[in-house]
Structure formats: structure tokens, C-alpha cells
Amino acid sequence: MRPSPRLRLLLVGAAVIVVLFVVATQTAGSAAGSPLAGRLTAADPSDDAPQTTSDFLTAITEDVDRYWTGTFADAGLDEPRVGYAWIPPGAAVQSACGSLDESAAAYCPGDDTIYVSERFADAIYAGALDRALPGSSQGYGGTVGDSAVAYIVAHEYGHQVQDELGLYDRYGDQVPTMAFELQADCFAGVWARSADDEGRLDAGDVHEALDAALAVGDFDTASPGHHGTPEQRRAAWGTGFQAGEPGSCTTYLQAAGA
Numbered sequence: 001m002r003p004s005p006r007l008r009l010l011l012v013g014a015a016v017i018v019v020l021f022v023v024a025t026q027t028a029g030s031a032a033g034s035p036l037a038g039r040l041t042a043a044d045p046s047d048d049a050p051q052t053t054s055d056f057l058t059a060i061t062e063d064v065d066r067y068w069t070g071t072f073a074d075a076g077l078d079e080p081r082v083g084y085a086w087i088p089p090g091a092a093v094q095s096a097c098g099s100l101d102e103s104a105a106a107y108c109p110g111d112d113t114i115y116v117s118e119r120f121a122d123a124i125y126a127g128a129l130d131r132a133l134p135g136s137s138q139g140y141g142g143t144v145g146d147s148a149v150a151y152i153v154a155h156e157y158g159h160q161v162q163d164e165l166g167l168y169d170r171y172g173d174q175v176p177t178m179a180f181e182l183q184a185d186c187f188a189g190v191w192a193r194s195a196d197d198e199g200r201l202d203a204g205d206v207h208e209a210l211d212a213a214l215a216v217g218d219f220d221t222a223s224p225g226h227h228g229t230p231e232q233r234r235a236a237w238g239t240g241f242q243a244g245e246p247g248s249c250t251t252y253l254q255a256a257g258a
């Protein structure tokens with residue numbers, strides 16, 4: 001691959017995604033065990049609901065992938081090509097964006113792969129990061145429950161959608177990181193709406209996702225890596241959820257200067 005400004009931009013973006021969660025998990029310390037196991041219903045309310053964190057992450061990813069594959073097909077586009085890798089506790093994996101460890105939740109555009117640490121997912125599920133995440137540590141929202149984890153997976157998949165649609169090519173030089181981040185939140189909301197329409201969300205799942213979006217919002221508005229304030233991130237997810245269609249998410253890039 002030829003080095004290009006775009007590639008550098010994408011790698012910086014991926015690094016920013018990782019950094020946010022590095023800070024969070026280091027501060028929170030260890031989240032013991034696998035609290036997700038055996039308690040998940042969002043992806044599949046039937047008897048064969050996932051029993052492990054990695055199975056849950058896979059089930060959510062496949063659910064999100066089904067939605068976007070269908071949506072792309074309806075628009076005459078090729079199926080999104082995305083991989084995923086769940087990082088076991090204590091492990092690290094090599095990616096095109098560098099080494100990723102158990103603090104990671106990231107989409108790497110260099111290898112079209114979503115990486116999520118199982119320990120990180122467990123900690124999100126258990127609410128163990130609320131004092132470490134930028135929003136929740138300031139009293140905005142909180143992360144707890146399966147829908148909070150699903151929000152993060154669907155957000156990372158949203159970056160894959162942006163990559164597939166060529167949005168980084170078209171807007172990467174023109175808009176700040178925040179525009180892509182809020183659009184990924186919006187895309188996560190669009191997927192959640194599809195799951196809700198098909199009866200696969202539990203009571204409280206929408207609230208969990210909105211609270212998680214608040215929790216990961218940050219106040220570092222002067223930073224190039226600013227992802228959006230808690231209110232902006234909650235609003236973006238809500239916009240996608242209410243509209244239920246990806247066109248509702250175009251505004252984030254256009255409003256940012258395109």
C-alpha cells in the first residue's frame with residue numbers, strides 16, 4: 001500500500017480510538033472473570049444465547065453485519081468486508097494499526113478489522129469503568145449491561161461502514177475526528193433501531209446505549225482527537241435510532257464543512 005495522507009489520517013484516528021479506552025481501563029484496574037457469560041440476551045433471546053464474552057461480541061458483530069450487508073445490498077453496494085478479533089485477557093494482538101492489548105476497543109482501517117478486548121467488554125458490562133470514562137467520571141451517563149457493549153461494537157462497525165463508503169477519502173481532509181465519531185454513533189443507533197424493530201432489544205436496552213454514549217463523551221474540545229461531548233454523542237446515537245436509516249447520519253460530515 002502506498003503511504004498517503006489518507007492512510008496516516010486513518011491510523012491516527014485508530015490510535016485515538018484506542019487511546020480513549022487505554023486511559024479508561026488502566027484507571028479502572030481489573031474487571032474480574034467474565035460477567036457477560038450466561039447473562040446476555042440482546043443478540044439472541046433464545047436458549048442458545050451466547051455464554052462467553054467472545055461469543056457475545058461475535059453475535060453482536062454478526063447481527064450488525066447482517067444489518068449493513070442488507071442495507072448495502074438494497075443500495076446496490078458490495079457486501080462490507082470486515083473482520084473481528086477479540087483479545088483475550090492478558091493477551092495482545094498485532095494489527096495493521098500496531099499492537100493492541102486488553103485495553104483496546106478499536107476499528108483498524110488498515111486491515112478492516114474490529115478489535116475488542118474481552119476484559120474491556122466485561123468491564124463495560126459490569127459498570128467497572130464509570131469512574132474512568134471521561135463522561136461518566138463527570139456525572140454523565142454510565143456504562144452497564146449488554147446494550148452498552150453492543151453500542152461500542154456497533155460504533156466500531158460504523159467506522160467500517162465509513163471506510164466502505166469512501167467517506168474518509170471524501171471528507172478526511174475536511175472534517176475533524178469528531179465528525180466521523182458522531183456519525184459512527186449515529187450508525188450504531190440506526191443498527192439498534194433495526195434490532196428493536198425485530199424485537200431483539202430488551203426493556204432498558206435503549207437507555208443503556210444512551211447512557212453509554214454519554215459516558216464515553218469527552219470534554220477535550222481543543223484536542224484533534226476530541227470525539228464529541230456526552231450530549232453530542234447521546235444525540236448522535238438517538239438521531240440514528242429515531243430515524244432508523246443511515247441517511248439520517250450524513251449531516252455529521254456535511255455540517256462539519258464538506
Ligand SMILES: [Zn+2]
Nearest residue numbers: 017155181184
Ligand atoms: Zn470511533
